[in-house]
Amino acid sequence: MKIMFIHKNYPAQFGRLAVWLAQHGWDVTFATARKDVKSSQLKIVQFHEHRAPSAKTHHYLIGTERAVISGQGLLRTALALEKQGYRPDVVVAHSGWGVGFFVKDIWPETKYVQYAEWYYTYPYADHTPHTHPRSWPDESAKARTRNTPFWLDFSAADATVCPTKYQATQFPEKLQHNISVLNDGFDTQTHCPAPRDTEFLEKCGIPKxxxxxxxxxRGMEPARGFPEVMQAIERLQKTRPKLHAVIIADDRVAYGPKPSGKSWKNHMLDTLDLDLARLHFVGLVPRPVMIKFLQATGAHLYLSSPFVLSWSFVESMACGAPIVAARSAPVEEFMIDGESGLLVNPYVTNEVVHAVEDLLEDPEYSQRLGAAARKEIVEKYDSERTIYPRHAKFYYDLVASPGINEMIAPDEIAETSQSARRRLG
Structure with a gap:
């Protein structure tokens, strides 16, 4: 089996899966716009955008023009590979960036899998009380037009996959039966429980x-619940003199509108009464450092608005961290309130504070929740034991099919094309 993954970044969603397939005998190529990428296990090819979108392009269509330019970049790389005799059995491309637009034009017999991460709707799913009202109908029209790259991919794709049920439900209902939910998978050996490393914490200025x-x-923004986290920390610091908080994030906005004045970090520091000696902003840290903090935490806060579920949330579950999370559809797909974590209304500070206190005051209860969270991820979402074999089977079945789109409901994972055809009559 020859498979190509396409993503502007590397390794992104596909890197670990690509390596796993290569280790199991697949011929794997990774096409990326990122420069200076090397791999001893994958064939890496680069593509690039030859220009930026025109300043005269309608502002609704700038993203679409950028996607077409990215698609052209991949097209040129694919043409060079075709001349060398390369023809993949399967191509998997991240939808929305345009990188897979022209796959079927170069390799019409290749099975094209569209990785569909998000469909934009209005009002925005990640709206928060901090979000300033946006002009209607201009924003509604922009959101609708922003989905154009997805529709171009969908028109050519042999199959469409989405990593979670919640994300699949954001797409128009008439398309959802064409989407297969196929999770990204998680490394539960690297992300695992371990005793608190007090020496490491003391080096970070945190008493044992x-x-x-x-x-x-990734950033400090309302979409990921940063203001609510800071409000809870302020309250907790006043009643718990031993409480320290670690903020692993950059001082920027990764999702949602940018603030008009100060950054959200500076805004919260200016408006709240916080003990900075017990508040540690560490930026983005290497993965081993992140894991050490998760292994040591007494309460991990995930107060994100409904959006693409953060990998760090699932990784914190895999580490056995006791978690206080926003009660929302993407979270509830993975976590059960009172069994594998505590779910709260993130905009009611009392709820957040009381949940954190429940965890800190009852270590046995916290450990029980953390163990149940890890069990859930290990059993259902472990990459090498569960998820990657499902991906491999999905691609094999797709190549073996006569070319119909896979008609698989969001709650069915990697069903064979033969049984799908039987169900459709």
Missing amino acids: DAELVTYIA
Whole structure:
């Protein structure tokens, strides 16, 4: 089996899966726009955008024009590979960036799998009380047009996959029966419980007997619950003198609108009464460091608005961390309130604070929740034992099929094309 993964970044969602397939005898190529990428196990090919979108392009369509330019970049790379005799059996491309637009034009017999991560709707799913009202109908029209790259991919794809049920339900209902839910998978050997490393914590300025609260995100923004986390920390610091909080994030906005003035970090520091000696902003850290914090935490806060579920949330479950999370559809797909974590209304500070206190004051209860969280991820989402074999089977079945789109409901994972055809009559 020859398979090509396409993503502007590397390794992104496909890197570990690509290596696993290569280790199991597949001929794997990874096409990326990222430069200076090397791999001893994969064939890496680069593509690039030859220009930026025009300044005269309608602002609804700038993203679409950028996607077409990215698609052109991949097209040129694919043409060079075709001339060398390369023809993949399967191509998997991240949808929305345009990188897979022209796969079927170069390799019409190749099975094209569209990895569909998010469909934009209005009002926005990740709306928060901090979000300023946006102009309607302009924003509604922009959101609808923003999905154009997805539709172009869908028109050519032999199958469409989505990593979670919640993400699949964001797509128009008439498309959902064409989407297969196929999770990304998680490394539960690397992300695992371990005794608290007090020496490591002391080097970070955290006493060995500290009560530790953690937060992880790419940025500090309302979409990922940063203001609510800071409000809870303020309250907890006033009543718990041993409490320290670690914020693993960059001082930027990764999702949602940018603040008009100060960054969200500076805004919260200016408006709240926080003990900075017990508040540790560590930025983005190497994975082993992140895991050490998760292994040591007494309460990990995940107060994200409904959106693409953060990998760090599932990784914290795999580490056996006791978690206080926002009660929302993406979270409830993975976590059961009172069994594998505590779910709260993130905008009611009392709820968040009381849940954290419940965990800190009852270590046995916290350990029980953390163990149940890890069990859930190990049994259902372990990459090498469960998820990657499902991907391999999905691709094999797709190549073996006569070319119909896979008609698989979001709650069915990697069903064979033969049984799908039987169900459709």
